[in-house]
Amino acid sequence: MVDKSLELFDPGHRACGGCGPALAARLILKGAGRETIVVSSTGCMEVFSTPYPETAWRVPWIHSLFENASAVASGVEASLKKQGRSEKVVCICGDGATFDIGILCISGAFERGHDITYICYDNEAYMNTGIQRSAATPYDASTTTSPAGACSFGNKLPKKDMPGILAAHGAPYVATASIAYPADLMQKVERAVNTPGPCYLQVHTPCCTGWGFDGSKTIGLSKLAIETGLWVNFEMVDGEVTKAKKVVRKPVEDYLKMQKRFRHLFKPVLQKDEIAKIQAIADSNAEKYGIDIRV
Amino acid sequence: MLKITEGSHAVAEAVKFCRPEVIAAYPITPQTHIVEALAEMVANCELDSEYICVESEFSALSACLGASAAGSRVYSATSSQGLALMFEVCFNVAGMRLPVVMSIANRSLGAPLSIWNDQQDSISLRDSGWMQVYAEDNQEATDLHFIAYKVAEDHDILLPAFVCFDGFILSHTYEPVDVPAQEEVDAYLPSFKPYQRLDAADPISMGMYATPDYYMEFRYEISRAMERAKEALKRAGREFDEEFGRDYSAPVEGYRLEDADTAIVALGSICGTVKDAIDEMRGSGRKVGLLKIRSFRPFPDKEILKALDDVSTVAVLDKNVSLGSGAGGALGLEVKDALYGSGIEVKDYITGLGGRDVRKRDIANITDLAESGKGDMYYGLREEVL
Numbered sequence: 007m008v009d010k011s012l013e014l015f016d017p018g019h020r021a022c023g024g025c026g027p028a029l030a031a032r033l034i035l036k037g038a039g040r041e042t043i044v045v046s047s048t049g050c051m052e053v054f055s056t057p058y059p060e061t062a063w064r065v066p067w068i069h070s071l072f073e074n075a076s077a078v079a080s081g082v083e084a085s086l087k088k089q090g091r092s093e094k095v096v097c098i099c100g101d102g103a104t105f106d107i108g109i110l111c112i113s114g115a116f117e118r119g120h121d122i123t124y125i126c127y128d129n130e131a132y133m134n135t136g137i138q139r140s141a142a143t144p145y146d147a148s149t150t151t152s153p154a155g156a157c158s159f160g161n162k163l164p165k166k167d168m169p170g171i172l173a174a175h176g177a178p179y180v181a182t183a184s185i186a187y188p189a190d191l192m193q194k195v196e197r198a199v200n201t202p203g204p205c206y207l208q209v210h211t212p213c214c215t216g217w218g219f220d221g222s223k224t225i226g227l228s229k230l231a232i233e234t235g236l237w238v239n240f241e242m243v244d245g246e247v248t249k250a251k252k253v254v255r256k257p258v259e260d261y262l263k264m265q266k267r268f269r270h271l272f273k274p275v276l277q278k279d280e281i282a283k284i285q286a287i288a289d290s291n292a293e294k295y296g297i298d299i300r301v
Numbered sequence: 302m303l304k305i306t307e308g309s310h311a312v313a314e315a316v317k318f319c320r321p322e323v324i325a326a327y328p329i330t331p332q333t334h335i336v337e338a339l340a341e342m343v344a345n346c347e348l349d350s351e352y353i354c355v356e357s358e359f360s361a362l363s364a365c366l367g368a369s370a371a372g373s374r375v376y377s378a379t380s381s382q383g384l385a386l387m388f389e390v391c392f393n394v395a396g397m398r399l400p401v402v403m404s405i406a407n408r409s410l411g412a413p414l415s416i417w418n419d420q421q422d423s424i425s426l427r428d429s430g431w432m433q434v435y436a437e438d439n440q441e442a443t444d445l446h447f448i449a450y451k452v453a454e455d456h457d458i459l460l461p462a463f464v465c466f467d468g469f470i471l472s473h474t475y476e477p478v479d480v481p482a483q484e485e486v487d488a489y490l491p492s493f494k495p496y497q498r499l500d501a502a503d504p505i506s507m508g509m510y511a512t513p514d515y516y517m518e519f520r521y522e523i524s525r526a527m528e529r530a531k532e533a534l535k536r537a538g539r540e541f542d543e544e545f546g547r548d549y550s551a552p553v554e555g556y557r558l559e560d561a562d563t564a565i566v567a568l569g570s571i572c573g574t575v576k577d578a579i580d581e582m583r584g585s586g587r588k589v590g591l592l593k594i595r596s597f598r599p600f601p602d603k604e605i606l607k608a609l610d611d612v613s614t615v616a617v618l619d620k621n622v623s624l625g626s627g628a629g630g631a632l633g634l635e636v637k638d639a640l641y642g643s644g645i646e647v648k649d650y651i652t653g654l655g656g657r658d659v660r661k662r663d664i665a666n667i668t669d670l671a672e673s674g675k676g677d678m679y680y681g682l683r684e685e686v687l
Contacts, residue, residue, distance in 0.1 A: 040501060041501045042501065043371070043501065045367065052510065053510060056506050056509035056510060057509070057510060057511075057512060058509040058511045058512070058515050059509075059515075061506035061509060063504065063506050064504060065501060065504050066499040066501060066503075066505060066506075067499075067504070067505075067506045067507070068367070068370050068499055068506075068507040068508050069507070069508035069509065069510075070363060070366055070367075070390070070393050070397070070508050071363070071389055071390065071393055073359075074359065074360065074363035074366075077355065077359070077360035077363035077364050077367070078363050078364065078366055078367035078370075079367060080325075080355070080360070080363075080364045080367065081325065081353070081363065081364035081365055081366060081367025081368035081369070081370075081375070082367040082368065082370065082371045082499060083367075084323045084325075084351035084353055084364065084368055084373075085322065085323050085351070085367070085368035085369075085371035085372060085373040085375075086371055087351060088322045088323060088350070088351045088373055089322075089371075089372065093499075093500075093501045110356060110357060110359075110360075111356070111357075111359070111360050111363065113356065114355055114356030114357070114360050115360075117356070118353065118354070118355075
């Protein structure tokens with residue numbers, strides 16, 4: 007068991023107050039432990055944690071480019087293997103780096119079976135460059151490249167199923183987690199780094215700046231994502247879903263109305279049909295993962 | 302011991318003796334024979350390396366970057382489009398000061414698609430912070446790998462290096478090559494000692510971002526290392542000569558230049574053809590010589606000025622073109638810069654692009670053109686475009 011009282015991600019970095027990814031970084035390192043080498047992609051976390059000559063990382067850390075973290079990690083892992091070293095290799099990358107620009111390198115690294123853990127901190131858009139749409143952006147979210155307007159409700163496309171894609175690569179362990187459930191998150195990280203082969207973890211990390219909510223509400227909002235069924239915490243072992251967090255579901259409005267990125271669904275007029283479509287996404291998630299507690 | 306071998310195989314043998322701990326490889330013509338040969342060595346337990354079959358050249362160099370940062374000697378090879386796909390990683394490797402060595406079997410860049418030789422690929426990376434050395438023949442291509450590792454890994458240098466040799470013309474040609482023995486290479490090239498590495502026992506952050514307060518100094522440090530590399534290359538070349546009896550200490554090499562009025566300046570395998578052409582021209586009484594450029598980065602401007610001090614005309618052969626600069630190739634532009642103010646007439650000739658043959662008679666024609674003051678032009682075009 008790794009000592010989870012260790013603080014390996016230092017305070018004093020440049021993240022916004024209430025930043026979901028910053029909290030995720032701290033919890034991920036608690037789960038991974040001191041014997042870890044972190045590979046980051048370009049993105050918010052890289053920028054707020056390592057302005058030269060300062061760093062927040064108390065473990066060895068490397069950043070190369072936006073899209074190549076998993077290829078860099080492949081090289082790190084091969085080098086450690088050759089040297090007979092035992093550190094764990096963990097990628098921590100945003101959703102743009104994972105769902106979009108880095109998917110070629112990720113696919114290659116997973117297909118080759120490197121012993122790495124790839125963790126996506128999913129804040130559902132390109133936040134570092136100013137809140138542009140990624141393939142992780144949820145349906146109807148307004149971003150700067152999928153803005154809501156007179157003839158648009160925002161992002162028209164559903165979220166890409168990255169866990170499914172990586173499970174299909176034969177990853178032995180794939181899971182989703184949330185900063186609202188820190189014990190679960192740390193345990194999943196620990197399990198992933200101790201599972202031989204390429205493992206994938208996708209962590210829901212609300213972004214107060216990009217989603218438009220008060221920084222004091224980050225954890226509450228994360229919980230609501232789970233409680234509405236719009237985010238499901240689950241585990242897949244060898245491609246089969248083995249566990250999913252069950253909830254007494256709340257209506258999706260409870261989650262949507264707290265965020266400016268969905269404000270156009272409520273004002274100037276309530277968009278019942280659009281909200282119904284988002285409710286249908288939550289219902290489909292609930293069905294797929296069997297999360298409903300019937301009361 | 303001399304043996305008749307294909308250029309790519311001689312290079313692969315040399316790489317094996319350098320004991321790379323991690324190799325990341327992706328196939329591309331005309332480089333492929335090198336990584337195939339290395340894969341065979343690994344499969345036969347002749348080479349103890351982690352061999353990663355990556356899904357792209359972009360990942361090949363990214364994996365090398367990671368493995369080098371973790372403390373291993375690394376190797377990759379590529380050509381043309383593969384190097385173009387690595388563009389972003391190339392700048393990153395140099396900026397992070399990782400001593401990656403990569404063979405470039407030089408090939409043209411599309412469009413139109415062409416698998417044949419010119420030097421546009423590596424030349425296009427001239428500002429990336431990689432050292433670039435060019436081989437005239439397969440012996441030199443082989444030997445330059447030992448020198449490249451030695452200089453790249455020198456803690457006063459810490460710059461990556463391309464060892465460039467012309468695709469097909471060298472890579473697929475059988476020549477007698479003296480490939481040294483493992484013990485000899487071990488005596489010349491010490492095992493890799495990283496300047497710093499990713500290590501949980503001593504955590505550091507690598508590849509941080511720099512604000513305008515710091516960025517320029519990082520670039521300046523690379524420039525300074527490149528300057529120091531000039532001496533380091535000479536030193537490593539001299540030491541190589543002491544060990545193996547082949548002298549690569551000079552970044553430029555003259556051939557029949559002592560009393561020459563006209564000098565041809567060139568990079569790579571074309572130098573062999575130029576030497577034969579010069580011998581013929583000398584036979585008919587013409588005072589022509591060659592200045593072969595071995596190191597293009599760092600660029601030996603002072604040595605070029607010194608070597609060409611007594612000639613009146615210079616003809617530069619460029620197997621690349623800097624489009625939009627008139628008819629200027631990278632070598633021509635830089636030789637003109639090195640000779641600026643000397644009064645020496647420098648003419649540039651874009652030739653041999655996309656694998657077009659350059660023969661002895663072409664060298665003689667170019668010499669005629671230079672001596673009659675005609676140049677800064679494409680040489681050898683089909684007549685219908687003129």
